[in-house]
Amino acid sequence: MSKYFTCRNCGADVPIEACGCPECGSDRETGWSEAERVIALSEKDAQIVFSLLENPPEPNAQLKAAFEKHKAFSGDK
Ligand SMILES: [Zn+2]
Numbered sequence: 479m480s481k482y483f484t485c486r487n488c489g490a491d492v493p494i495e496a497c498g499c500p501e502c503g504s505d506r507e508t509g510w511s512e513a514e515r516v517i518a519l520s521e522k523d524a525q526i527v528f529s530l531l532e533n534p535p536e537p538n539a540q541l542k543a544a545f546e547k548h549k550a551f552s553g554d555k
Pocket residue numbers: 485486487488489490499500501502503504
């Protein structure tokens with residue numbers, strides 16, 4: 479189910495959600511492209527939203543802010 483991208487340092491297949499290359503230890507600070515950096519952030523945002531949907535939280539300013547941010551970002555009405 480995981481998506482993979484190619485490590486720019488060693489060419490290994492690296493799961494998108496991985497924090498670093500399992501083969502050579504490169505991480506997104508040292509080895510990935512800007513495009514892959516954006517994907518990693520989007521995955522993180524998606525996880526936040528999914529966790530909110532599955533476990534409706536007590537109203538919490540930080541969570542509400544995160545949700546509003548996602549709505550604005552995705553163009554939701
Ligand atoms: Zn690598």
